[in-house]
Amino acid sequence: MIAELGHFALILSLCLACAQALIPLAGTLSNKSLWIATARPLSCGQFVFVAISFACLVTVFVQDDFSVAYVANNSNSLLPYYYKVSAVWGAHEGSLLLWVLILAGWTLAVAMFSRSLPADMVARVLSVMGMISVGFYLFMLLTSNPFERLLPFPPVDGKDLNPLLQDIGLIIHPPMLYMGYVGFSVAFAFAVAALMAGRMDSAWARWTRPWTNAAWSFLTVGIFLGSWWAYYELGWGGWWFWDPVENASLMPWLAGTALIHSLAASEKRGLFRSWTLLLAILAFSLSLLGTFLVRSGVLTSVHAFATDPTRGVFILAFLGVVIGGSLLLFALRSSTLGATASFNWLSREAGLLLNNVLLVVALAMVLLGTLYPLLADVLGWGKISVGPPYFNFFFVPLGLLLMLAMGVGANLQWKRQGSGKLFSLSKAPLLLSPLLAVLWLLLAGWDVKVTSLLGLTAALWLTLFTLQDVVQKSSHSGGRRAGLARLSKSYWGMVIAHLGIAVLAIGITLTSNYSDQRDVRLVAGERIEVAGYGFVFHSVEQIRGPNYIAQRGRFDVSKATKDGGQGASLKPENKAFTSLWPEKRRYLATGNTMTEADIDGGLFRDLYVALGEPLGDGAWSVRVYVKPYIRWIWLGALMIALGGVIAAFDKRYRKARLNVKQTTNVDSSETSPALALAKKEN
């Protein structure tokens, strides 16, 4: 009954979404203000019904209703209740439902927080979002209905949730990621609305910026959680694998990052308008592509696409309508957006342009690497993986360049930067960053390598430039404190996010250069030393979890002894400061075994122990890692996300709503080579 209710609510949401897609838009075309005014109530209604539908699916999971096919395939009566809830988005159908729920949520948010925008603009934006919803509802109802029953013979128990997904990280990771993916639909809808209206000005950019920032921050957190989950759950000790699933989330992030920066130029200087619109379309298109590539299994197994041709064709048709339609609109309308301002080659505009070029190149190379196996398959070359060597080869130099450019770029002035001033600004970072990098490595007792030196230098360069800028911008006649208080939230957001990039880069550099890893055979009582830490293997015992049984090892960790004695028993002078309990789990319903590593985390190093296979005679294969600074990677990611959020709350965006200024065509009369260039760019 509940499943049918959910199904019915989903159909009602489809009806409301259809109305939301058509009526307000028709209103803007025929100038009927009553029709335009329907946009908000329709979005509310759509949200209510899809929320009911989602609640129904959660309910059938919690009640263990295995007559529902989706529940039977992805849950089990032994599963703890919180995993029963998260199992809702553990597979294709349910994650689609989560997707539309979040989309309806963003739509509702736009409807509620856009009181001060022109009514026709809101109507267009909500219509576009309604169209996207319609596509998703149709896709679900026609090809992947989560409420389908297995009648008349329901199974006694479910097949269980994939053990990899039974984890706290996976409870919150997909919703965060989807918040980011779907959040870009707002920027997309704003872009399409601007193209429909043939109007895009700095007011438009001001409306779009906070939404883009919010979505981008969610996506950053989502990616961070995915990386964190892979680190401790997959048992490989890596934090990024360049696999298609990760790339699918990285691509919209790169496009979104470019968008945030080009929006800045569009808002402040009316520059790069068509380019900004294209990026807004691109960010959401890549989100859509990512969701489908991952969810349809196209990339990991092309045959999943082929086994259900209706699903595959539907996906493609939907992508065709959304992406193709918006790009066509872009091609036809973006040239009507008007002239552009000039800028000097040494200016913040040029810095932002360079940032966009680098990000888009990085994006193109990830896209190529990700789709290449798919294209190879399509062209009949068989299934191929493009490995991390390819990605690292391109990404490391691009990342270094980006950081160098970031340091300088954020310090440049709009329009034109005096080169003498720039030189005096760069003196300190130029001298100090390599010096500090060498010092850092020497103090930590690591050998100085070219790769680590380059990485650290670039990160420190960025840090020093950013801090120097804060110091200069906060100088104030009323004292430093008043100066700091005067700086805007969007400036602070930028500072924190840029410092986050530096922290992330330091983490990546040091972890990938100075991690120590051992794979050893250990018998109970034996001791091994890795990178200054002693690990004593005590015992393995059997324990029972709610839906699995596990072998659990115990390792006592202490500082290394002077003699470095292998196999020596515990001495009093090197007392253990912590114990690690890695597990090898076997899940009862599926029979899958899973490695649960145990980690002693710290700001400067992680100690990581994973239990391998029993080798007989009480011996086990054991993997021990010491990973310096790995937490900095996630710390940096969180700072980046935080920066995005802070910037989204800048006063300016709220003020802008009270005092909406129309078109600001800055300096369009000026003629100069730079103008011609900027025009070409547009």
Added chain:
Amino acid sequence: MDRIKLFIPLIIFVVLAAMLYWGLGRDPNAMPSALISRSVPAFQLPDLGQFKPAGDGSATAVIAEADMLDETLFLGHVSLLNVWATWCISCRVEHPYLLDIAESGVRIIGLNYKDEAAAAQQWLSKLGDPYTHTIADTKGGLGLDLGVFGAPETYLVDHLGVIRYKHVGVVDDRVWRTKLQSRYQALVDVLASGAE
């Protein structure tokens, strides 16, 4: 000209979409190798098993030249030469199936391509080892000579060390039954009749 430029994103997308549509439900074909009916190129590389863990978490091999593997490895047996690496996700997909056919008596030589020895050893001890020998091609030199396109790839090599067939991509039950098994069996039969 400026107007036309604005259509570029659309055109790229249309080409991509057309390619995807064309690929829907299409059966990927094996790519013919330039090396078919030629001998396995000469090589001299260590066996993966000869690598010993070194202090920094990697593994190194110090082996006399006489102990290295070379192309004579293929003489006298019909073998599959499977190119794999730990960074290759599709290799992980095909791995259980390789274990199956190795179990049924097929001789599979592994070519660990552009990989870290320590990681590769870990992979084999964790997932099982279907290979009678694993050639450690850390630099990718042999892979280059073979014309390896990407991992995974599987070559069918006869008892004279001549490459008879090449399959690009995952070997699974369907590929084995439709493409490799009959060819493999034919070569085994030839070898058996020659030995009589």
